[in-house]
Amino acid sequence: xxxxxxxxxxxxxxxxxxxxxxxxxxxxxxxxxxxxxxxxxxxxxxxxxxxxxxxxxxxxxxxxxxxxxxxxxxxxxxxxxxxxxxxxxxxxxxxxxxxxxxxxxxxxxxxxxxxxxxxxxxxxxxxxxxxxxxxxxxxxxxxxxxxxxxxxxxxxxxxxxxxxxxx
Amino acid sequence: xxxxxxxxxxxxxxxxxxxxxxxxxxxxxxxxxxxxxxxxxxxxxxxxxxxxxxxxxxxxxxxxxxxxxxxxxxxxxxxxxxxxxxxxxxxxxxxxxxxxxxxx
Numbered sequence: 001x002x003x004x005x006x007x008x009x010x011x012x013x014x015x016x017x018x019x020x021x022x023x024x025x026x027x028x029x030x031x032x033x034x035x036x037x038x039x040x041x042x043x044x045x046x047x048x049x050x051x052x053x054x055x056x057x058x059x060x061x062x063x064x065x066x067x068x069x070x071x072x073x074x075x076x077x078x079x080x081x082x083x084x085x086x087x088x089x090x091x092x093x094x095x096x097x098x099x100x101x102x103x104x105x106x107x108x109x110x111x112x113x114x115x116x117x118x119x120x121x122x123x124x125x126x127x128x129x130x131x132x133x134x135x136x137x138x139x140x141x142x143x144x145x146x147x148x149x150x151x152x153x154x155x156x157x158x159x160x161x162x163x164x165x166x167x
Numbered sequence: 168x169x170x171x172x173x174x175x176x177x178x179x180x181x182x183x184x185x186x187x188x189x190x191x192x193x194x195x196x197x198x199x200x201x202x203x204x205x206x207x208x209x210x211x212x213x214x215x216x217x218x219x220x221x222x223x224x225x226x227x228x229x230x231x232x233x234x235x236x237x238x239x240x241x242x243x244x245x246x247x248x249x250x251x252x253x254x255x256x257x258x259x260x261x262x263x264x265x266x267x268x269x270x271x
Contacts, residue, residue: 006171006184007203008260010253037270044232046252107233108271117233120243 019048019162021155026167027059029069029099029111035167036114043121050162051118052155053146054128057167058135061127061143066112071099112143119145126150126158174199185260189223192263201261208261212249215241219262229259229267 020042024035035051042049059065072092073079085091100110109117119125127142129151139149150158168187170177178191186192186200197216201208208216218239222230232255235241250257259266 005173005203006169006180007200008184008256010204010257040271044253044255106271107231107237107269109233114271117236117243121232121247 016046017161018046019050019159020165021050021052021159021162022165022167023052023054024057024060024167025055027056027065027069029071029096031167032057032060032069032111033103033108035165036111036118037108038165039118039123040114040121043118043123048124048162049118049122050124050126050155050159052126052128052159054131058128058131058137060111061115061125061146062135062137063141063143066115066143067110069111070096072096115143115145126155128152128155173203181265185265186263187265189220189263192220196263197261200263204257204260206250206257206261209249211245212261215239215246215249215258216262219258219264223262223264228269229262229264231255231267231269231271232258233269233271 020039022035022039024032026032039049039051053061059069070092073081073086073095074092075083075086077083079086079095104110108114115125125143125146127146127149129149132138132149139146142149168179169182171180171184174196176196178196179187181187198208201212206212215235218235218241219230222234222238230239232243232246235246235258236243246254246258255267
């Protein structure tokens with residue numbers, strides 16, 4: 001029994017000025033999710049969040065590929081499959097289907113919809129200049145909510161003081 | 168489990184202040200809880216709070232912001248407008264429910 005009511009301190013001011021920068025460098029379905037989940041969680045805690053898509057991570061924001069990321073058990077010992085079987089035809093497609101289903105069953109959105117949710121929550125999406133040049137892609141090829149194609153130095157500049165995750 | 172007095176009545180809360188017994192909640196208390204964290208409840212807020220209560224009653228778990236959008240039909244953007252900065256926790260608190268345990 002206490003006199004003053006116990007009220008959670010949501011401490012909105014504490015997250016003021018806190019920034020998170022996430023560099024997404026992988027284009028596999030399984031490696032797309034950690035960055036998206038953490039970005040979404042950070043935004044839900046009032047943290048300013050920036051995602052920078054580079055190299056294979058470009059697939060996550062490329063219109064023609066973002067719906068079709070894949071998961072492969074090849075070379076991934078954590079699947080605990082006999083490694084000799086993993087390169088068999090159809091294995092990647094099967095593993096991808098299975099993973100997509102497991103994710104959907106948890107109520108977690110697919111990649112394009114997850115990006116939409118992150119943007120709605122106030123997150124910022126940036127595309128890497130060099131990756132765009134390497135793949136000969138322009139903003140027209142990218143997910144509409146990507147704010148701009150920027151250079152590495154631009155990204156470093158705009159995430160000054162941020163905590164950084166490289167995935 | 169601490170007991171605290173809110174709005175002249177004793178309620179059970181966890182260390183942070185979230186109600187631990189959803190049955191101790193009613194809409195009058197919800198209004199007081201919202202005021203305690205600086206939110207003046209509009210009709211729009213109430214629609215969300217009532218969805219959370221109904222959903223908890225059937226699911227036994229507090230809806231995440233994702234679920235409030237997909238099942239409740241309240242867009243993420245609107246949730247952030249109504250319950251700024253930390254919508255998931257604030258919605259749960261005002262609705263007298265535990266913090267959502269899901270990641271997304």
